Amino acid sequence: MPVGGFSTIKPGLPLPEGARAIASSSTWQLGQLPVRSAQGLGRRIFVVGPCGASDDEVQELAAHPVLPAVTWRWPGTYAVVEEGVSGTVVHTDPAGALPLYTVSWEGTWAWCTSARFLGALGDSRLDAERLACAVLAPALPVLSAGRTFFTNVHQLPPGSRTELPNDGRPYQCLTTWWPEPLEGALPHLRLRRALTFAVRLRASIDPRLSSDLSGGFDSTTVAILAARATNDPLRAVTIHPEGILDGADLSYARITADNYKGQIEHHLLPLTVEHRPYTHLTEVPVTDEPAPSTLTHVRLREQLHWMHETLGTRTHLTGDGGDSILFQPPAHLADLVRHHRYRRAGAEALGWARLRHTPVGPLLRDAAAMARTPRVRALEDLVVTLATGTSERQNAGNVGWFPSLPVPSWATPVSRRHLVRAAKRAAAEPDPLSGLDASVRVLVDEIREVARTAVADAELAAGCGIELHNPFLDPLVVDSVLRTPLHGRPPLYAYKPNLVKAFSDVLPVEIRERTTKGSFEADHYSGLRAALPELLDQAGLHLAALGLIDLPRFRNQLRRAAVGMPMPLATIEQALTADAWMHSISHAPAPQWILPTPETVIR
Structure with a gap:
């Protein structure tokens, strides 16, 4: 359950129904997510989420400036929030395991661990572009970085220090986590x-x-x-x-x-x-x-x-x-080439080719190409690919900054335009983690x-x-x-x-000594066959209402998949997942925000 607050501590701020306000603070708590606080000179510190810091160490945070590494100093999944007179400073964890969100509200900023609660506060709508990226490009989180499924609600960057001014001016983010290789430690x-x-x-x-x-x-x-x-x-x-x-x-x-x-x-x-x-x-x-x-x-x-x-x-x-x-992405081969580890690159490419039953040549060719290609150039190429539906050369070795995008036949022109706009915006944004090895940079996006x-x-x-x-x-x-x-x-x-x-x-x-793991693919096909009547009756309606999918084509693809015709299920499953979520959103009551009363204040 969520925790949140505002970038100002003026009286009369709302809080979600059922939440408890913390006295002399704009912060509120709904549910059992741990929140510990410490009072300092002119500011108050909150540690939100399970954290291995002792109570004395939490108190120390209020006595000194908060260090950049605070959100990965101790075990746990937590954020650190500094509440002061001029605004609120939010320190997010580098993995984004406890995501924090923000929305502009009546001349100030509201922050929360739930985008849905902020969406209700800001009267947000469902974000069609974000949904299109989730359905058609689930393996490209770069297209939706910082964007949520609710308009005007944004995720604060993981591994950063964000200043939310009390007067609602644009907030400023500083990247605090940059995983520089650590020599010496095994x-x-x-x-x-x-x-x-x-x-x-x-x-x-x-x-x-x-x-x-x-x-x-x-x-x-x-x-x-x-x-x-x-x-x-x-x-x-x-x-x-x-x-x-x-x-x-x-x-x-x-x-x-x-x-x-x-x-x-x-x-x-x-x-x-x-x-x-x-x-x-x-x-x-x-x-x-x-x-x-x-x-x-x-x-x-x-x-x-x-x-x-x-x-x-x-x-x-x-x-x-x-x-x-724990697994290395194929981009690791490009790192080996870029650092002139040619012998190791050849040996690992051969081992990967044998494991995947694929030719080794395309792996090495694409590794060499990726080693020469900056990430921003790959994003620019992605824009062209999405806009034209073609690419100069297929990445047969699957070694690249971004995976190939086989857009399904049931994707509409509207959804394709959403993808192009998202890719253009991503290409125009500076990369806060530029300079990392390609495999590390790829893993950061995936892990987050x-x-x-x-x-x-x-x-x-x-x-x-x-x-x-x-x-x-x-x-x-x-x-x-x-x-x-x-x-x-x-x-x-x-x-x-x-x-x-x-x-x-x-x-x-x-x-x-184990080298494989079990698979549930057959289970998914049998489940799809059993649920087909229900899916053909209801699945896809919400996405189609936003113009994101061609419903007849989508349902025809469902029929083909259910009878076992070979095809990737990834985009079909993403569409079903997103549509089921939209159904739940449309039928569940939205979070209600109310003014606090003396009974709702934590002393």
Whole structure:
């Protein structure tokens, strides 16, 4: 639930219905998101979100100028807000794992952890351009950087210090996080330290927490760390299809539980055909933006309700985000070429080509081209590609600043124009992280997209009475990984070697030797077939009303996908996700803002 405030402390400021105002402050709190404060000379400090700082360290923040690294100094997912006479200063975390938003309101600025609440305050509409980018270009977060799904509501840049003046003048942002490579410290030891601290923080807040245990590297590592951080056995949960008890993922989960008998209490949750993807999309609860788990919300909410009611879970850990921070993107080859590591570039390209069953030549050709191409030039080329629908040369090796964009046939001219405008704006904006290695810069965009959207899944969990945490997306963890020098980064084709090395003494040998993970693709196709009648009746109506999709063509594509015709499901699933979210927004009551009363003030 959200926390927010204003850039002025004048009386009579509104707050959301049900929220509690903090005395002598414009800040308010709705729900259980932790907020700690400290009073200094002429200013007040708020630490918003779970943070590993001690109470004394929070008090110290008010006694001295806030340092640029404050939001990744301690484990946790938090922001630091300075409230003063001349305005409010907001320090955001570098991963964007606790996104903060702002909107102009009656000559001042309102800030909040929820864009939807600010949208209600500012009488915002749904942003058609942002929706077009979400549906047609989900792998290009650069097109919508800083933009939310509500007009006039903006996300404050992650890893920055933003001054919100009390008189509503334009705010100023200063980038405070720039992941310069850190020499000397071994990458796997930095990862181990950061991830261990991130899990321990959650265990200290709620020793009776639970964790996913899917059998993969990421959830297994988190579960083991949580088990080692608590006195009572950790409740670890593995979901599986009903009647199938010998799957590979389940086998690996059992191996881990057997290795930690007495420390891990293993629970199996069978799921039936009632929990297939695409089921009951008109029943998705309202969230700040389309949730990654929208299409599987029935499965997720069944798991969460079951854990809450059966296990008494209040806090749950996942391994989400691990793939984003632990795998190298193909742009890594371009870094090797640019730094004249030709022998290593050739060896890694060959290993990647073998793994992907693709020719090695295009990989090296595109790596060399990317090494010569600045990011801004790639954005300018993207504008041309979107405007004309063609590119000079297809990136067959998939090594580039941005992935190729096969715009679906059901995209309308209106939605294509939205993409072009977004790309032009992105190309015109200066890059606050220019100068980073290409692979690091690509990962920053990906991680921030994953971290921000994960908040919507956490909202779904909160509706089931559970706080959802993703330790891999902790800013301390993200910072530790992205500061790895080129020579310490894992090979492109390797399966999370730094994680294995970091936790080789705690991961069972069978897990350490694993090189693949389970897939749910077949589950998605069967779910699509089962839900097709409902989808053909309701899916796409909201997007079509904004002129973003050609509804007959879109539904024809749904039919083709349901019968198993080969086609990528990514844009179809993004469209269904966005449309389901729009349905929830249109049917849920908007947040109401009211004037505070003495009963709503926290003394």
